[in-house]
Amino acid sequence: MRKSFDLFWSFLKIGIFTFGGGYAMVALIEKEVVDRRRWVERTEFLDLLTLAQTSPGALALNTAVFVGYKVDGYRGGVWSVLGVVVPSFVIILVIALFFAEFRHDPVVEAVFKGMRPAVVALVLAPVFNLSRGIGPVRLGLGALALGVTWYAGFSPVYLILVGALAGIGYGVYRKKKGKGL
Structure with missing residues (x-):
């Protein structure tokens, strides 16, 4: 059960601190599961990522399923998916409840414009990291x-x-x- 909690916690952090979708998450997932936790080898991560990209569904979700399953079987897959989905669900729910009131606010518009370059960088980082070697x-x-x-x-x-x-x-x-x- 400890592995499942670790998977949930790792993917929860990734889900909370990533903006820009699945490709933006790849660099953080790689750093967490390959470099920090050492759950999978880099070459195996590339194989899992390739499988995740060719499978139907969202890239971050597929990657979470494959890594979670590799680490702790079906239970690990479920907890990894929950970890990566819960932050997005909560954030979208909160935005949906309050965004209509603030969408034309100049500060909110400025925040979204300021986030665009960071999202582009988050999407490009995995391309460069995965092309090494x-x-x-x-x-x-x-x-x-x-x-x-x-x-x-x-x-x-x-x-x-x-x-x-x-x-x-x-x-x-x-x-x-x-x-x-």
Whole structure:
């Protein structure tokens, strides 16, 4: 039960102090579960994050489920999700109750304008952190995928499918050559 409480508390802190959605949370989740708590290795975290991104649903929720399950099974998954959801639920509830009265207040507008650059930084930080140690080939493939998506309007869904098939093919090739996965 101690692990579940630790998971809940860790994800509660992440949920409270993160603005900008799931991608903004990735850096904090990584710092907490990899660097601080050492619940998962960095490479395993990248695998969990990849799985979370390809699964339906919110990224922070999926990541919480996968990390929680890895650490403490189903109970850990449930407590991690509760930890990450409770702050957002309470904040949205409070905002919904009082925002109509204050939305045109100049101070409130200034606060939201001031938060925008911080949210952009929180979203970009995981991109730079996750690209460390990725290697020039994978970095090039990522840049190519970004370019094809951005400039050619190619659907990311197809790129994910092509990447998955290429990864499976590469794994089969390495296994046949006796190099393992």
